Amino acid sequence: MINSNQLKLNNFIFLFTLFLVLGWLTSEAGETKKVSNANINSDPNFKIAQAIVISGYPIQGNLIIAKTNPSNKVQLNDASIEIDESGVFVIGFNRDERKKSILTITNKNKKTFKTILKPIQREYNIQRIDGLKQSMVTPPQEVIDRIKNDRKMVNEARNIRWIKKGDFVRGFDWPLKGPISGVYGSQRILNGIPKSPHFGIDISVPKGTPVLAPAGGIISLADNLYYSGYTVILNHGLKVNSTFLHLDEIKVEVGDKVNRGDLIGFSGNSGRSTGPHLDWRIDWNGRRLDAAMLAGPMG
Numbered sequence: 001m002i003n004s005n006q007l008k009l010n011n012f013i014f015l016f017t018l019f020l021v022l023g024w025l026t027s028e029a030g031e032t033k034k035v036s037n038a039n040i041n042s043d044p045n046f047k048i049a050q051a052i053v054i055s056g057y058p059i060q061g062n063l064i065i066a067k068t069n070p071s072n073k074v075q076l077n078d079a080s081i082e083i084d085e086s087g088v089f090v091i092g093f094n095r096d097e098r099k100k101s102i103l104t105i106t107n108k109n110k111k112t113f114k115t116i117l118k119p120i121q122r123e124y125n126i127q128r129i130d131g132l133k134q135s136m137v138t139p140p141q142e143v144i145d146r147i148k149n150d151r152k153m154v155n156e157a158r159n160i161r162w163i164k165k166g167d168f169v170r171g172f173d174w175p176l177k178g179p180i181s182g183v184y185g186s187q188r189i190l191n192g193i194p195k196s197p198h199f200g201i202d203i204s205v206p207k208g209t210p211v212l213a214p215a216g217g218i219i220s221l222a223d224n225l226y227y228s229g230y231t232v233i234l235n236h237g238l239k240v241n242s243t244f245l246h247l248d249e250i251k252v253e254v255g256d257k258v259n260r261g262d263l264i265g266f267s268g269n270s271g272r273s274t275g276p277h278l279d280w281r282i283d284w285n286g287r288r289l290d291a292a293m294l295a296g297p298m299g
Contacts, residue, residue: 001079003152004106006140006149011051011182011186020052021238024177029054032140036120037145038201040075040244041055041056041057041062041282041293041294041296042055042057042212043057044054044232045114046058046116047062048066048103048115049096049105049113049114049115050068050069050072050105050113051066051067051068051089052066052067052068052107052214053065053066054066054067054169055171056087056091057118057122058118058120058216059093059119059293060094060096060097060119060121060122060185061081061094061095061120061122061185061288061289061290061293062092062093062119062289062293062294063090063092063093063170063271063282063289063294064091064092064117065088065168065238066088066089066090066091067086067087067088067089068083068085068087068089069107070083070085070086070087070107071107071108072087072105072106072107072108073105073106074089074103074104075103075104075105075106075242076102076103076104076106076117077099077101077102078252082238082239083205084107084158084165084237084238086167086170087096088126088238089238090238090239090251090284091103091117091284092240092242092283092284092285092289093253093287093289094290095124095184095185095197095199095225095286096281097287098118098119098121099118100116100117100118101116101117101118102114102115102277103114103115103116103117103296104254105172112265114162119157120254122185123186124185124186124187124200125183126186126187126193127182127186127187127188127189127198128187128189128193129188129189129274130191131193131194132158132192133136136153143226144251145228145254146226147226150226150227150234151222152221152231153225153299154221154225154243155232156231157220157235157241158220158233158241158243158283158286159239159286160218160220160235160236160238163217163218163220163235163236164237165237165238166215166217166237166260167214167216167260168214168215168216168236168237168240171215171294171296172214172215172242172282172291172294172295173212173214173215173261173295174211174214174279174295174298175203175211175212175214175244175278175295176203176205176210176211176212176267176278177203177205177298178203178204178205178209179203179204180201180202180203180204180269180279180292180298181202181203181204181277181280182200182201182202182277183198184198184199184200184201184289184290184291184292184293185197185198185199185290186198190222199281199283199288200243200280200281201257201279201280201281201290201291201292202277203267203277203280204211204275204276205267205276205277205278206267206276206279207248207266207267207268207269207276208248208249208266208267208268209266209267209276209278210256210263210266210267211244211247211264211266211267212261212262212263212264213234213242213258213259213260213261213263213264214242214260214280214291215236215237215260215284216236216257216258216259216260216294217234217236217237217242217257217258218234218235218255218256218257218258219232219233219234219235219240219254219255219256219258220233220234220235220241220251220254221233221254222253222254223248224270225271226271226272227271227272228243228245228246228270228271228272228279228299229245229246229247229268229269229270229273230246230247230248230249230265230268230270230271230273231243231246231247231271232244232245232247232250232252232265233247234264235257238284239285240282240284241282241283241284242280242281242282242291243280243281243283244265244278244279244280245271245278245279245280245281246267246268246269246270246273246277246279247264247265247268247270247278248265248266248268248269248270248276248279249265249266250263250264250265251263251265251266252264255260278294282294
C-alpha cells in the first residue's frame with residue numbers, strides 16, 4: 001500500500017518528467033519552424049566554439065561572419081574554409097538548405113571544437129510575371145550557346161580565389177535606394193511557366209540611377225549577358241561576391257579595385273527585364289544568399 005508521501009513523490013516525478021518531455025518537443029519543433037520575416041541578421045544566443053561571431057546566424061539565405069585565432073584551421077563538414085590573416089572566415093546558407101552541418105575548428109595543438117549548424121527554414125513568395133517576349137522565357141536554339149558561355153564566365157568570375165578581403169565584415173550598404181519590387185527566394189512564374197527561384201533583391205528605380213559599391217573588392221566581371229544584360233560582379237574576398245544585373249551603363253573594368261561607395265554603373269532595363277530596376281545579388285562559395293538580409297533595413 002502506497003502512503004501519502006510516496007504518492008506525492010510519484011506525482012512530482014510524473015509532472016517533472018512530463019515537463020521535460022514537453023520542453024524537448026518544443027525545442028525540436030523550434031528547430032524546424034519556418035519563418036517568413038528574415039530582416040534581422042543577428043541572434044545573441046548563437047555561438048561558435050573557439051570563434052567570435054561578428055554577424056549572422058544559421059538561417060536560409062544568411063551569411064555568418066566570424067573570427068578565430070589565425071593559426072586555427074576551419075572546416076565545414078569535410079571542406080576546408082578559407083580564413084584570412086586576421087582569422088576572419090565566413091559560412092553561407094542556400095535558399096533551401098535544411099541539413100545540419102558540422103563546423104570544426106582545430107587549433108595548433110590538434111584539439112578540435114565542433115559547432116552544429118542547422119539553418120532555420122524560411123517561407124518564400126510566389127511571383128507571376130506575364131507579358132515577356134516568348135524568346136526571353138524560352139530562348140531560341142541560336143542563343144543557347146551564348147547562354148552557356150555566359151554561365152561559364154559568371155562561374156569563373158565568382159570562383160576567383162584568394163582575393164584580399166574587402167571591408168564587408170562591417171556590413172553591406174545598399175547600392176541604391178528605392179521601392180522593393182522583387183525579393184530573395186521567390187518562385188517566379190514567367191508567362192505561366194515555372195522558373196528557378198529568384199536569388200536577388202529587385203529595387204525599382206529610374207533608368208540612370210547611380211549604383212554604388214556596397215563594400216570594397218575587385219571587379220571580376222563586367223559584360224553584357226543574355227539574361228541579365230549589362231552585368232558586374234564585385235569580388236569581396238573569402239569567396240563572397242556581389243552581382244549587379246540589368247544595368248544601363250557600366251563604369252568599371254575587370255581588375256579594378258573598388259572601395260565602398262564607388263560608382264559601379266547606372267541602373268537600367270537591359271537583358272530579360274520588364275522595367276528599369278537593379279537586381280542585386282550576393283553569393284558565397286556557390287551558395288546564393290539574401291542581399292537584403294545582409295544589408296539590413298533600407299532606412
